Amino acid sequence: MESDSPPPTPVRVIIFNQSYTLLANEEADRVEELAHMVDDLMSSIAAKAGNVDSVRVAVLACLHLADRFRTLERELTDLKQRVEAKSKQFSVLLDRVIE
Numbered sequence: 020m021e022s023d024s025p026p027p028t029p030v031r032v033i034i035f036n037q038s039y040t041l042l043a044n045e046e047a048d049r050v051e052e053l054a055h056m057v058d059d060l061m062s063s064i065a066a067k068a069g070n071v072d073s074v075r076v077a078v079l080a081c082l083h084l085a086d087r088f089r090t091l092e093r094e095l096t097d098l099k100q101r102v103e104a105k106s107k108q109f110s111v112l113l114d115r116v117i118e
């Protein structure tokens with residue numbers, strides 16, 4: 020089967036002074052932007068944590084990103100619930116107007 024998406028392209032990035040070649044299904048710029056964000060986060064953690072090895076910095080960065088992800092999941096769930104409640108309210112109001 021043929022796919023409409025282009026084949027993955029190699030993208031070279033540097034994260035925490037290590038070079039990585041990644042295969043990207045998206046635009047290379049997006050992958051480079053994400054790698055830059057991870058690099059900035061790891062550099063920030065290393066500066067605050069002092070003399071720690073790169074594995075510890077990577078684990079701390081993962082924990083930070085997992086926390087942000089969980090927070091965003093909760094915010095999204097809350098937003099969905101509020102939208103659903105408002106939608107029901109508008110539906111009731113529309114029903115009243117139509118009657």
